[in-house]
Amino acid sequence: MKSLKSIVLLGVCTALAGAPAAAAEISSTPIAGTRLDVSATGEVMRVPDQATVSAAVVTQAPTAARAVADNARRMSAAIQALRGAGIAERDIRTASLSVQPQYRYADGQAPVVTGYQASNSLSILFRQVDKVGSVIDTLVAAGINQIDGPDFTLADPEGALDAARTSALAKARARADLYARAAGLKVGRIVAIEEQGGGSPVRPVPMLAMARAEKANTPIAPGESKLAVTLSVVFELN
Structure with a gap:
């Protein structure tokens, strides 16, 4: 019967086998311990301005x-x-x-x-x-x-995206800690971080019906918009 550590390492190797060519440079970074690739998405909600x-x-x-x-x-x-x-x-x-x-x-x-x-x-x-x-x-x-x-x-989407990036990295670290504990290891350092995408589009709003001139103050509701960033993070486990 395979140990939990073997299962975790097998999963990491399988993920690496399907990694895109862009990850080739990351694989050349010397890693003394066990390599773990984690993907996490951070999301924030903002009211459009x-x-x-x-x-x-x-x-x-x-x-x-x-x-x-x-x-x-x-x-x-x-x-x-x-x-x-x-x-x-x-x-x-x-x-x-x-x-x-x-x-x-x-x-x-x-x-x-x-x-x-x-x-x-x-x-x-x-x-x-x-x-x-x-x-x-x-x-x-x-x-x-x-x-x-x-x-x-948003007039300043980068501010919201930075918050999403911070959230994504925190999620990736928490997930790495989980895998490390399950394998009887500890998270050593972050080897590489790759951003997979920017913010998701603002929630679409249906086209406004033509307003009649005698009807003033057409109601407009901006609601909230979700912005998301996905990070691929490479950790070294010791």
């Missing part, structure tokens, strides 16, 4: 010139509304602009142009999440007729 919204004006007209002119007038009003709401110029960016013909299709006949559609889309960064709802209402009143978002993020 900024949001991005896509707001577009889509217009249709018999001619391209009229569709574009209509679109420009409504988008200019929307940008002015954003400025009036206190959104800084640096946080307003044109994301896309297009003019496309619209066709009518019939069996056995060539497509016929029936008009033109112009689209102008803005990407708006909100540094104050509590302003998103009221500004969306203002945009709709100004002529915006297509909204996508909000996409909630």
Whole structure:
């Protein structure tokens, strides 16, 4: 019957057999005792403090010139509304602009142009999440007729990720202590640490339904976002 120590060492060898090529450099590090590879994930929850919204004006007209002119007038009003709401110029960016013909299709006949559609889309960064709802209402009143978002993020994700890294390393050490005790050994030193990934995406939020101009203060709930970091840690057991 195999001893517990033999089982633990067999598991370590099996894990090493399937390790990626990136771990080759780690294996060259001299280890006097027994090598143990541990993977652990640290997670933190944070409330998003900024949001991005896509707001577009889509217009249709018999001619391209009229569709574009209509679109420009409504988008200019929307940008002015954003400025009036206190959104800084640096946080307003044109994301896309297009003019496309619209066709009518019939069996056995060539497509016929029936008009033109112009689209102008803005990407708006909100540094104050509590302003998103009221500004969306203002945009709709100004002529915006297509909204996508909000996409909630953190202004300083690295601070949260550092907390997740610390948690992951603590979990890896606790797991190494567990294996060491089971094998009748002690954790000596950390030979190598490899980060497997950054933060997980912020929890997605469904697209907002179009708000009516007469309904102010569209409710916005940022909730909490989970950020996670996975570490692969190589320990030396003595």
